[in-house]
Amino acid sequence: MTMLKEGRPTTxxxxxEEHMAPQTATGNRAxxxxxxxxxxxxxxxxxxxDFADAPKVTSRLGSLARTDSxxxxxxxxxxxxxxxxxxxxxxxxxxLGLFPLGSCTMKHNPRLNEKVARMPGFADIHPxxxxxxVQGALAVIHELARWxxxxxxxxxxxxxxxxxxxxxxxxxxxxxxALEARGDARSVILVPESAHGTNPATxxxxxxxxxxxxxxxxxxxxxxxxxxxxxPDVAAVMITNPNTCGLFERDMxxxxxxxxxxxxFVYCDGANFNAIVGRVRPGxxxxxxxxxxxxxxxxxxxxxxxxxxxxxxxxxxxxxFAPLPFVEKQDDKFVLVEEExxxxxxxxxFGRMVAFHGQMGMFTRALTYILSHGADGLRxxxxxxxxxANYILRSLDDVxxxxxxxxxxxxxxxxxxxxxxxxxxxxLDIAKxxxxxxxxxxxxxxPLVVHGAMLVEPTETESKAALDQFIMALRSLAERAKAGxxxxxxxxxxxxxxxxDETLAxxxxxxxxxxxxxxxxxx
Numbered sequence: 001m002t003m004l005k006e007g008r009p010t011t012x013x014x015x016x017e018e019h020m021a022p023q024t025a026t027g028n029r030a031x032x033x034x035x036x037x038x039x040x041x042x043x044x045x046x047x048x049x050d051f052a053d054a055p056k057v058t059s060r061l062g063s064l065a066r067t068d069s070x071x072x073x074x075x076x077x078x079x080x081x082x083x084x085x086x087x088x089x090x091x092x093x094x095x096l097g098l099f100p101l102g103s104c105t106m107k108h109n110p111r112l113n114e115k116v117a118r119m120p121g122f123a124d125i126h127p128x129x130x131x132x133x134v135q136g137a138l139a140v141i142h143e144l145a146r147w148x149x150x151x152x153x154x155x156x157x158x159x160x161x162x163x164x165x166x167x168x169x170x171x172x173x174x175x176x177x178a179l180e181a182r183g184d185a186r187s188v189i190l191v192p193e194s195a196h197g198t199n200p201a202t203x204x205x206x207x208x209x210x211x212x213x214x215x216x217x218x219x220x221x222x223x224x225x226x227x228x229x230x231x232p233d234v235a236a237v238m239i240t241n242p243n244t245c246g247l248f249e250r251d252m253x254x255x256x257x258x259x260x261x262x263x264x265f266v267y268c269d270g271a272n273f274n275a276i277v278g279r280v281r282p283g284x285x286x287x288x289x290x291x292x293x294x295x296x297x298x299x300x301x302x303x304x305x306x307x308x309x310x311x312x313x314x315x316x317x318x319x320x321f322a323p324l325p326f327v328e329k330q331d332d333k334f335v336l337v338e339e340e341x342x343x344x345x346x347x348x349x350f351g352r353m354v355a356f357h358g359q360m361g362m363f364t365r366a367l368t369y370i371l372s373h374g375a376d377g378l379r380x381x382x383x384x385x386x387x388x389a390n391y392i393l394r395s396l397d398d399v400x401x402x403x404x405x406x407x408x409x410x411x412x413x414x415x416x417x418x419x420x421x422x423x424x425x426x427x428l429d430i431a432k433x434x435x436x437x438x439x440x441x442x443x444x445x446x447p448l449v450v451h452g453a454m455l456v457e458p459t460e461t462e463s464k465a466a467l468d469q470f471i472m473a474l475r476s477l478a479e480r481a482k483a484g485x486x487x488x489x490x491x492x493x494x495x496x497x498x499x500x501d502e503t504l505a506x507x508x509x510x511x512x513x514x515x516x517x518x519x520x521x522x523x
Contacts, residue, residue, distance in 0.1 A: 032496065035086040042073025048080065090496045092440040098462050098470050102413040102443040102455025103196065103244055105274050105296035112372060113299060113365035122364050127356040131336055137360060138334035142327045144367040145311070148292060151378070152270075153283030154313035158322045159363070160353045164271055167291025167310030168202040168238070170323060170353055174289060174314060175236050175265045176206065177321040177350040184263065186235035192221045193449045194243035196269050208235060215449050218407035219245035219415075226255060230262040240269035241285075242276065242411035244447040245404055246389065246455070256286025265289070265318070273297045274459070275386055275412035278379030288315040294359075298366035309362035320348045325357055384460035385412045388467060392456055395471045399478040403450050412459075418452030422484035427452040430477050432499055435492035437473035 027034035059065035075083065092099070099106035117123065125134050145157045158174075161167040172189075179186055189203040192213040200210040213229065214222045221239065237259050241249040249255070256266045268282055268290040274297040282290050294309040295302040302308075314322055324346060325336045336357060337345070373381065386409070393414035397405045401419040404410070418427045431441035431454075443455035456474075458467055480488050492499060 033086050033089070034496075035083065035090070038075070038083055039073055041079065041083065042075045044069065044071055044073055047074035048076035097439060098458065098466050099440050100442040100456045100458060100470065101440070102246070102415070102457040103271065103446070104302070104443065105271075105293070105412070105457060105459055106302055107274070107296075107299055107459040108461040109299050109301055109365075110369065110372070113368045116368045117361045117364045122360065125360065131334075135334055138327050138336060140367055141357065141360075141363055142329060142334055144363050144370070145327065147367070147370050148311055148313055151277055151281070152273075152287075152290065152292070152313045153281030154287070154290070155283075155316040156314050156319040156322055156326075158312045158314065158353070159326065160323055160356075160358045161291065161310040161312055162354060162359060163308035164269075164291055164293045164296075164310045165198045165202055166308075166353065167293075167312045168198060168267070168269070169205065170310075170312045171267050171289030171291060171314075171318075172202060172206045172208075172236070173323070173350045174312075174318045174321040175267065177348060178265070178318055179235055181321070181348055186233055186264070188233045189235055190226065190229060190237045192226075192237075192239055192243070194219060194221065194245050194247075194447060195238055195240040196244060196271060197446070199238040199240065199267075199269055203238060213237075215245070219243070219247050219404040219449070220249055220407075221251065221255065223251045223254060223258075227258050230258060230264065232263065234259075234262060234264045236265040236267050236288075238267045238269065240272065241282075242272045244272075244455070245449065246410040246413040246415050246457075247404060247407060248276070248411050252285040260286065270313075271296055272412055275382055277382050278375060279382050282313070283315065288318050289313070294362050294366045299369045300359075300362040300365040307359050307362065309359040309366070311358070320346060321350055322346050323351060323353045324349050325352075327357070381460050385458075386410075388458040388460060388462060389414050389456070391464075391467060392458055392471060396474060396478070399475055399482070400454070413455055413457035415447075415450060416454040416456070417450050418454070418481075421478075421481040425481040425484070425488065427454050429481055429488050429491065430454065430474070432491040433477040433480070433488050434473060436494050437477070439470060439473060 094106055094108060121136055122140075125137055131138065141159055145159055148157045149155070158170055161170045187209055188211055189200075189206075189208040190211055190213050191200045191203065193215045203210045211229065213226050216222050220243070226237070237255065239249065239252075239255065241252055243249060259266050265288040266286055268285075268287040270282070270290040270292045273282075273290075273292055277297055289312055291310045291312045292298075294300045294311065300309060312322075325338050326346070328335050328337050328345070339349075370378065389412050390409050393402060393405060393410050396402075396414070396416065400416040402415065403417050403419075404415060418425070418430070421429075427444050431444050434441050443453075443457075445453055446455060447453055458470070462470075477488065490499065
C-alpha cells in the first residue's frame with residue numbers, strides 16, 4: 001500500500017481496506033443503524049391500527065376520485081417511531097454542530113422562542129377568529145413591526161410576505177405600482193453580480209428585463225458601470241448588502257443617490273441583515289425596500305424547521321403602495337386594516353400578497369428573540385457574527401485562497417476558492433471531506449464570481465472552541481488537497497452513504513419508488 005509520510009493511504013481503495021471492519025449480519029455498524037426504505041420494512045397488507053371498514057360513498061370529485069390503493073406500508077407505532085428516529089440520526093442539524101452554510105445564516109434557535117410560540121393564545125389561534133379574540137396576537141405583530149421599522153430606519157413594514165423571495169416580490173410589486181402611479185413605464189432592473197440568485201429570478205418573474213452590473217476586483221459593485229447604465233428605462237437596482245462575497249458595499253449611499261436621481265428605486269436584499277443589525281440602518285443608506293428573513297436575522301426556524309417569514313420594510317415613497325392587510329392601533333385596541341378602510345395609509349396599495357397576515361409562529365419567535373436581546377444585545381449579535389467570520393478568514397487564508405482577503409475585513413461570511421489545490425482537486429473534494437470530519441459542507445460554487453467558491457458563515461452563536469475545531473478540520477483537508485492526497489477524492493468514507501453521483505441525480509432523478517430503482521448511483 002502506497003502511503004504518505006504521515007501514514008495515510010493514498011487511494012480510495014487503500015482507505016477502504018484500512019477502515020474495513022468485519023461485516024455484520026445486520027449491516028449495522030454499532031450505533032449507526034442501517035435503515036431500509038419504509039416500503040421495504042412494511043407491507044401494504046398489514047396495518048398498525050385497526051379501522052372499521054369505510055362506508056361506501058359517491059365522491060364529489062367524480063372521475064378525479066382515487067379508486068386504487070394508496071400503497072402505503074402498514075407499520076406499528078413502534079416501527080414507525082424507530083424508522084424516523086433512525087433516519088433523523090443520519091441527518092446533520094444545528095443541534096449537532098456548526099452549520100457553515102454561507103448566505104444561509106444557520107444560527108441557533110433559542111428554546112425560549114419555542115416555548116413562547118407554544119403558549120396558549122399563540123399556538124391555537126385561527127386566522128378566521130374575530131379580531132376581538134386575538135388582540136394579543138395583533139399586539140405581537142404590531143410590536144414586531146415597530147422594532148423592524150426602528151432597526152432599519154425605514155417608514156413602514158409589510159408583514160405578510162412568507163419568505164425572502166416572497167418579500168422580494170412584494171418590494172418589486174410596490175415599486176412597479178409606484179412607477180405606474182406616476183405614468184412611468186420602465187422595463188429594466190439592474191442586478192449586480194454579487195447579489196443573491198433570487199434577485200434576478202424575482203425581477204424576471206415580475207416581467208422585467210434583467211441586466212447584470214459587474215463587480216470590481218475587490219468584490220463590490222462597479223459604481224461607474226452602474227452609473228453609466230442608469231437611464232429612463234431602469235425601474236430599480238436590486239443590491240445585496242452585505243453582498244454574497246461577504247463584503248459591505250461601501251458606496252451604498254452614493255449608489256442610492258445616483259439611482260434616485262435617475263428616477264429609479266433601490267431594492268436591498270436583507271438576507272444578510274444579521275451582519276449589520278443594530279449597527280447600520282438601511283434607510284439611512286437610501287434604500288426604498290428591503291426584505292428581512294426572520295429565520296436568518298431573528299432566529300426563527302430555518303428550512304425544514306418551519307415556515308419562513310420575510311417582512312418588507314418600505315421607504316416613505318413606497319408606503320402608499322404597500323400590500324394589505326396591516327395591523328394598526330386604534331385607541332385602545334389593535335385592528336387588522338382591510339381594503340375598505342385603507343385609504344388613509346395605503347391608498348394606492350397593489351393589493352394582497354396572501355389570504356391572511358403572515359406567519360404568526362415566526363412573529364412570536366422573532367419578537368421573543370428581539371426582546372430577550374434588547375437593542376444593545378442585537379448590536380452585539382452583529383459584532384460577534386462579523387468577528388467569527390474574520391477569525392475563520394484569517395485562520396485559513398494561508399492554506400486556502402481568499403480572493404477578497406486583501407479587500408479589508410469581511411462581514412458575516414468568509415469566502416475561499418479552490419485556487420492553489422493540487423491538479424484534479426476541487427471544492428467538492430474539500431466539502432465531501434468535511435462530512436467525514438463531522439461537519440456539514442459549506443456553501444459550494446457560490447457566489448458565481450469566484451471559481452470554486454467555498455462560502456463559510458459561522459454566525460455569532462458558535463464559540464471559539466467550536467470555530468477552532470472547524471478550522472482545524474478545514475485546514476487539514478486543504479493541506480491534503482494541496483499535497484495531492486488521492487484518498488480525499490473518495491470521501492466521505494464514514495457517512496451512512498458514500499459519495500453520490502450528484503450530476504446523475506440532478507439530470508435523472510428517481511421521483512417514484514419501484515423495485516428496480518433501489519440501487520444507489522455512486523462513483
